[in-house]
Amino acid sequence: MNQNFDIIIVGGGAAGFFTAINIAEKNPKLKIAILERAADVLQKVRISGGGRCNVTHACFEPNELVKFYPRGEKELRGPFHQFCSGDTIEWFEKHGVELKIEEDGRMFPVSNSSQTIIDCFLKATQKLGVQVLTGQSVQSIFKKDSIWKIDTRNHQFICEKLVLATGSNPKIWDMLQQQGHAIIAPVPSLFTFNIKDSRIKELPGVSAQVSVKVKDSKLASTGPLLITHWGMSGPAILKLSAWGARILHDKNYQFSIFVNWLNDIDLEEAEQLLKEIKQEQPKKTVAKKSPFEITNRLWESLVLASGISSETKWADLSKIQIQNLARQLTNATFQVNGKSTFKEEFVTAGGINLKEINFKTMESKLHKNLYFAGEIMNIDAITGGFNFQNAWTSGFIVANAI
Numbered sequence: 001m002n003q004n005f006d007i008i009i010v011g012g013g014a015a016g017f018f019t020a021i022n023i024a025e026k027n028p029k030l031k032i033a034i035l036e037r038a039a040d041v042l043q044k045v046r047i048s049g050g051g052r053c054n055v056t057h058a059c060f061e062p063n064e065l066v067k068f069y070p071r072g073e074k075e076l077r078g079p080f081h082q083f084c085s086g087d088t089i090e091w092f093e094k095h096g097v098e099l100k101i102e103e104d105g106r107m108f109p110v111s112n113s114s115q116t117i118i119d120c121f122l123k124a125t126q127k128l129g130v131q132v133l134t135g136q137s138v139q140s141i142f143k144k145d146s147i148w149k150i151d152t153r154n155h156q157f158i159c160e161k162l163v164l165a166t167g168s169n170p171k172i173w174d175m176l177q178q179q180g181h182a183i184i185a186p187v188p189s190l191f192t193f194n195i196k197d198s199r200i201k202e203l204p205g206v207s208a209q210v211s212v213k214v215k216d217s218k219l220a221s222t223g224p225l226l227i228t229h230w231g232m233s234g235p236a237i238l239k240l241s242a243w244g245a246r247i248l249h250d251k252n253y254q255f256s257i258f259v260n261w262l263n264d265i266d267l268e269e270a271e272q273l274l275k276e277i278k279q280e281q282p283k284k285t286v287a288k289k290s291p292f293e294i295t296n297r298l299w300e301s302l303v304l305a306s307g308i309s310s311e312t313k314w315a316d317l318s319k320i321q322i323q324n325l326a327r328q329l330t331n332a333t334f335q336v337n338g339k340s341t342f343k344e345e346f347v348t349a350g351g352i353n354l355k356e357i358n359f360k361t362m363e364s365k366l367h368k369n370l371y372f373a374g375e376i377m378n379i380d381a382i383t384g385g386f387n388f389q390n391a392w393t394s395g396f397i398v399a400n401a402i
């Protein structure tokens with residue numbers, strides 16, 4: 001059975017739906033279909049943001065927004081000038097979904113439920129006559145006489161313009177490679193670090209504002225770090241995992257990090273401060289109370305790791321002990337052995353080589369009438385709503401171009 005459409009979108013995820021709806025709204029006469037391999041569409045949207053769907057981020061300047069994308073920073077600058085996070089808010093509002101900003105800038109539907117986004121998309125496709133065909137796993141795509149032919153297991157579909165929005169699906173990447181596209185090999189991004197170390201073993205739940213560096217690399221980040229049962233997590237670590245996705249993969253997730261628990265106080269300053277505290281409160285017990293903005297429990301652990309007993313008074317601290325403590329505070333080395341998933345949320349770094357995409361239209365530079373939207377491209381961001389913003393922006397641009 002042949003099924004002819006003007007436009008076929010492969011992938012019933014965030015990018016696929018957003019593209020389809022925007023095309024249909026601009027061109028109500030076009031015959032449009034979404035082909036989805038699973039029985040259900042929008043499955044990642046459903047589980048996203050802990051079931052609340054972190055739709056976008058309250059960062060409204062394209063030049064600022066791009067900074068959250070380890071891959072895609074340069075290429076997304078133009079697209080964000082066409083459709084940015086402010087446009088996302090407006091778009092959803094127009095479609096009956098109000099978004100709210102949380103303290104950290106993440107934006108969610110006011111309902112706190114990803115179902116609101118799913119309902120919005122399903123209602124819109126239904127109203128616009130977009131056909132959503134599930135159970136259609138695309139097996140091959142090929143072009144003949146400027147017409148795209150798409151084979152699923154039991155159907156052949158034909159269309160003039162083809163949009164691929166299949167996320168990080170290796171099968172589609174293989175097909176694109178056969179069509180001459182270069183695929184940047186996929187590696188995981190957004191993960192936490194596994195660390196077994198006596199200094200943090202008893203401290204799950206403790207957090208601090210830190211700066212972290214990866215040994216033998218230029219990778220560095222600042223922000224909150226959270227100690228977990230397995231090691232370290234929190235924005236400072238997740239940022240490193242995103243920016244270092246490829247480097248850390250190449251190290252087989254075995255590497256050392258240097259943590260400065262005092263964030264912007266360096267070794268010399270810390271040593272000086274410790275000497276001053278020694279003068280000011282000689283009779284007090286060192287381990288008892290943190291003189292810095294780290295918790296008493298973390299402070300005590302670092303004091304003990306510096307070879308200072310729990311009973312030692314400030315007056316009795318030797319020069320070596322002060323130097324050790326300053327080093328533990330500002331340049332503590334930890335060995336990372338492996339990674340874990342962050343709250344089940346992850347993205348894949350890798351995908352279609354960005355050099356082969358025209359970012360004014362999201363069209364392939366190799367094949368006319370072939371477009372891309374979402375995570376299928378070698379674009380990904382840190383956690384916070386930025387990955388969906390890529391899906392919305394690229395989908396909008398495809399629709400505009402078509």
Ligand SMILES: Cc1cc2nc3c(=O)[nH]c(=O)nc-3n(C[C@H](O)[C@H](O)[C@H](O)COP(=O)(O)OP(=O)(O)OC[C@H]3O[C@@H](n4cnc5c(N)ncnc54)[C@H](O)[C@@H]3O)c2cc1C
Pocket residue numbers: 010011012013014015016035036037038041042043044045047048049050053054055056136137138139165166167168169171172343344345346347373374375376384385386387388389391
């Ligand atoms: C647990 C989790 C939580 C997340 N939470 C957030 C969040 O809150 N905010 C945020 O910004 N990002 C979040 N992300 C990342 C975000 O979900 C993705 O970046 C986003 O879904 C990418 O959208 P997409 O449409 O490009 O791909 P997908 O959402 O992966 O959609 C691709 C679709 O294509 C279909 N498909 C694949 N191959 C074929 C084929 N051969 N034939 C037919 N169909 C096919 C798939 O079944 C799928 O439905 C989260 C990710 C995870 C895993």
